[in-house]
Each structure stands twice: as structure tokens, then as C-alpha cells.
Amino acid sequence: MFAKGQTVIQLFEKLAPKHYAMSDDKIGLQLGTLQKEIRKVLIALDVTDAVVEEAINEGIDLIIAHHAIIYRPLPHLQTDTPAGRLYEKLIKHDIAVYIAHTNLDVAEGGVNDMLVQALGLTELSSLEDVHTDKLKKLVVFVPQTHHQQVLDALFTAGAGWVGQYSSCSFSTPGTGTFLPQEGTTPFIGEAGKLERAQEVRVETIVPESLQRKAVQVMIKAHPYEEVAYDLYPLELAGKVHGLGRVGKLPGGATLRELAELTKQAFDVPAVRVVGDLSRPICKVAVLGGAGSRYVRHALFAGADVLVTGDIDYHTAHDAAAAGIALIDVGHNVEKIMKRGVADYLAAQLVKTQTQVIASQVETEPFQFL
Structure with missing residues (x-):
């Protein structure tokens, strides 16, 4: 028996409930329908043309992705544009697309927890509290x-x-x-x-x-x-959920050693580093995605370094002046969610015939020479 689309999403949202998302985030079903049986689910970071081709070849009925395919209102749906061709291909092959972004970042067991687990951090707390149950x-x-x-x-x-x-x-x-x-x-x-x-x-x-x-x-x-x-x-506050994580690095390391560890743990070919490479690191802040505006949060948390992506030039200078190190691992580091979400959802659907696979397509747009 194959699971219905709504059932697949209900099980997924046990991990990343919609109400965890930031107010302006573009999440949920963005294309297609969930009113059908789902034979195969593809977990992807981005929905690119190559990922859609992978989905077609694998016989996928539903893509669950981290990054939205419709982020701004569409002025038109012309199929001779790159975006229009992508939507047309998905519709023609009856492939639905569901997005989980900041709700998956915030969730326990979500993107940021996957990242800190890969680094082996302990004594974790949120970098920024965003939701209290x-x-x-x-x-x-x-x-x-x-x-x-x-x-x-x-x-x-x-x-x-x-x-x-x-x-x-x-x-x-x-x-x-x-x-x-x-x-x-x-x-x-x-x-x-x-x-x-x-x-x-x-x-x-x-x-x-x-x-x-x-x-x-x-x-x-x-x-x-x-x-x-x-x-x-009740006035009593419940569990607090937040973006990013701050934790201790057991045994500590130098900034250089931590930079090498992030390359191995996150399977990235290169990182950009701000700070003295011989500096000892004990407390680490981690944020998947773009983290420039979270440098002050990491400073306030007492972190020695912020590991994140998309650090701009001026933010790097400001961080150096403030005395906090940075390791820019790139936005694509969030690809860690593909395997993690696929394993979680497969376990939830174990009593059905619905299969869950992690996308094998590399969606990093940059080349490192």
C-alpha cells in the first residue's frame, strides 16, 4: 500500500511543523497536488533542472526540498523562460513540490542539529530563539x-x-x-x-x-x-525552538583544525576563514545557510567562531574587529539535510510501500579551482 500525499506530509511535519517557520518564509506545497498516492519521494536541497530530470528518471511523485522554487509572486508563467520550463516539466510529469525551509532549520533533528552532530558539538543551545510552544x-x-x-x-x-x-x-x-x-x-x-x-x-x-x-x-x-x-x-512557557546552534567542541581545536574538520564533516572542497588560524576554539556557533546577520548573536552567546555560509566582505571585517572568528562553509552545506530527512521519512513510512530517496545531484553553483 502506497501512502497518500497528505499522509506523507503529515508524517514529515512531525519533524518540521509549519508553525516553526519564520513569518515571511515561502513553505508548504508550491506545485502540484497531494491528493494522490505517492510511490516515491525525492529529498532535495534545491529543485534545479538536473534535480527534476533525476526525479523523472526515478519515477518520483513528490519532491520535498529545502529551498523554494517560487519565492516571489509570479508575473506570468511563460514556458520559454528557465523557471517556466522547470514548472512545465514538473506539471507534465505530475511531480508535486513541497518546501520546508526555516521550519526545518529550527526543528529538533533538523538542518542545524544535523550540522552540529556532524561536528560532534555538545551542550547545545539555540543561537536565536524564534518560537516558544x-x-x-x-x-x-x-x-x-x-x-x-x-x-x-x-x-x-x-x-x-x-x-x-x-x-x-x-x-x-x-x-x-x-x-x-x-x-x-x-x-x-x-x-x-x-x-x-x-x-x-x-x-x-x-x-x-x-x-x-x-x-x-x-x-x-x-x-x-x-x-x-x-x-x-497557561502563563508557563513551553519549549523554546530557535535558529542556529551553539555548543562546546569536546577537546577543543585550533581554528585551522576546526576548518579542516568542517571540510571533512560537511563534504565541502574549501572554506573561507576569518581570524588567527592558531587561535584555540572551544565554543562554536553553527548556522546553516546565510549567516552574516547572526555574527552579533554568536558574539553574544560567547562563541569563539561562527560556522555558516554567505559571509560578505564587510561583515568579515566587522567580525575580525569584534574578535570572533568565522568559517564560511558555503550555503550548499545544507545538503546534509538530504540524507537526514530521507532516513527520517523512510522510517516513518516503513509500514507502506512508499520509497524515499535522497537526491544524488550536486546543486553547488560555484566551482573551486
């Missing part, structure tokens, strides 16, 4: 016979986390009353007769991002036809 208090009234069943369902759905403590809840016994009306089939009691039931008031914490899922599994595990529950917003 709001918390809700979920209260539900359950008959004593199903108390643990409902609790287990909620915990499995991700409810009950307070900091590093899981399965957190509070339960209070009491008496519930209800009068089933004509046409009902109550779990306890009978229609037309006031019922008093020994119930338990269950309270737990639910992140707003998991609220819908938690309520669904709670209702499914609950024996009543009509489930009595409440949701309250």
Missing part, C-alpha cells in the same frame, strides 16, 4: 475504571512534560452526575435516569502544538459518548 492545562473527567487507560493515551501523545520530567499529572476522585437523554447509549447508567458515577478529575500539561493530537487520543481512549474536558491557557 505555548502550554495548555488539559482537564478531563474519567470513570475510575478507565483512569490509567486515558492517562497512558495522553502521555503517549506527548502530554505530561514539565521540563525534563515526563508523565506529569494530578488526579482527584469525585462524583460526576449526568442524565442521559432519549436516543443515547451511555457507558454507565440508562436513558432517562439521573446517574451518579465515581469519576477521576485528571489534569496534565499539553503543548499547544500537540493539543489536537492529545484531545483526539484522549477521546478515543475514553469510554463515554460525550467526553467532558477543559483546556486552559
Whole structure:
């Protein structure tokens, strides 16, 4: 059985939810339809003509890419332009294109986590906090016979986390009353007769991002036809997600040694370096993509070096004057997401016949001589 397009994306968005994206980011389905069976998914950094040819040859139904193919409003769709020819080819071969950009950068296990994992950094924190998952208090009234069943369902759905403590809840016994009306089939009691039931008031914490899922599994595990529950917003802040990462480099290294490590870890032929190559490096900031405007964030975090891409000339001078080193590994370093996302999604789709492959096309536009 092949997975439907919507199912593939729902599973992918468990890794990179849309609400993690920056407000002006161009993400989501950009071309084609998800209302079809997906036999093969291609994970790509960019959607270039060569990547589309690869998709056609592989029999791909859906491309999940990091960089948008439609970034600005289209004034026209002329098929004698490079972009128009690309869109035409995708449409003719019924290949849908879905984009995950800053939401995949921010996500736990996303692009930036893949980069720091490749470098072996520890004691990680975000370079810039961009999203805080709001918390809700979920209260539900359950008959004593199903108390643990409902609790287990909620915990499995991700409810009950307070900091590093899981399965957190509070339960209070009491008496519930209800009068089933004509046409009902109550779990306890009978229609037309006031019922008093020994119930338990269950309270737990639910992140707003998991609220819908938690309520669904709670209702499914609950024996009543009509489930009595409440949701309250809390002032308590939930988990914080951010762009970039800052971490410790175990054992330390010189700037030269770290530059060599990045070339090997990220499979890049060359890097540009700002700073004294003999300088000792202990704390490293990492940001996939263009990172010029994050130099001050790295400085504020106490990093010795910022590893990123697309550093411009004046930013390099400013960083040198401020005393922070830079390693420009290029924007294409984000290609690390191809294998990482392909492995994640393949594991999610293991019970289906849908295949997931990582693009083998090199989309680095620069040549290094």
C-alpha cells in the first residue's frame, strides 16, 4: 500500500511543523497536488533542472526540498523562460513540490542539529530563539475504571512534560452526575435516569502544538459518548525552538583544525576563514545557510567562531574587529539535510510501500579551482 500525499506530509511535519517557520518564509506545497498516492519521494536541497530530470528518471511523485522554487509572486508563467520550463516539466510529469525551509532549520533533528552532530558539538543551545510552544492545562473527567487507560493515551501523545520530567499529572476522585437523554447509549447508567458515577478529575500539561493530537487520543481512549474536558491557557512557557546552534567542541581545536574538520564533516572542497588560524576554539556557533546577520548573536552567546555560509566582505571585517572568528562553509552545506530527512521519512513510512530517496545531484553553483 502506497501512502497518500497528505499522509506523507503529515508524517514529515512531525519533524518540521509549519508553525516553526519564520513569518515571511515561502513553505508548504508550491506545485502540484497531494491528493494522490505517492510511490516515491525525492529529498532535495534545491529543485534545479538536473534535480527534476533525476526525479523523472526515478519515477518520483513528490519532491520535498529545502529551498523554494517560487519565492516571489509570479508575473506570468511563460514556458520559454528557465523557471517556466522547470514548472512545465514538473506539471507534465505530475511531480508535486513541497518546501520546508526555516521550519526545518529550527526543528529538533533538523538542518542545524544535523550540522552540529556532524561536528560532534555538545551542550547545545539555540543561537536565536524564534518560537516558544505555548502550554495548555488539559482537564478531563474519567470513570475510575478507565483512569490509567486515558492517562497512558495522553502521555503517549506527548502530554505530561514539565521540563525534563515526563508523565506529569494530578488526579482527584469525585462524583460526576449526568442524565442521559432519549436516543443515547451511555457507558454507565440508562436513558432517562439521573446517574451518579465515581469519576477521576485528571489534569496534565499539553503543548499547544500537540493539543489536537492529545484531545483526539484522549477521546478515543475514553469510554463515554460525550467526553467532558477543559483546556486552559497557561502563563508557563513551553519549549523554546530557535535558529542556529551553539555548543562546546569536546577537546577543543585550533581554528585551522576546526576548518579542516568542517571540510571533512560537511563534504565541502574549501572554506573561507576569518581570524588567527592558531587561535584555540572551544565554543562554536553553527548556522546553516546565510549567516552574516547572526555574527552579533554568536558574539553574544560567547562563541569563539561562527560556522555558516554567505559571509560578505564587510561583515568579515566587522567580525575580525569584534574578535570572533568565522568559517564560511558555503550555503550548499545544507545538503546534509538530504540524507537526514530521507532516513527520517523512510522510517516513518516503513509500514507502506512508499520509497524515499535522497537526491544524488550536486546543486553547488560555484566551482573551486
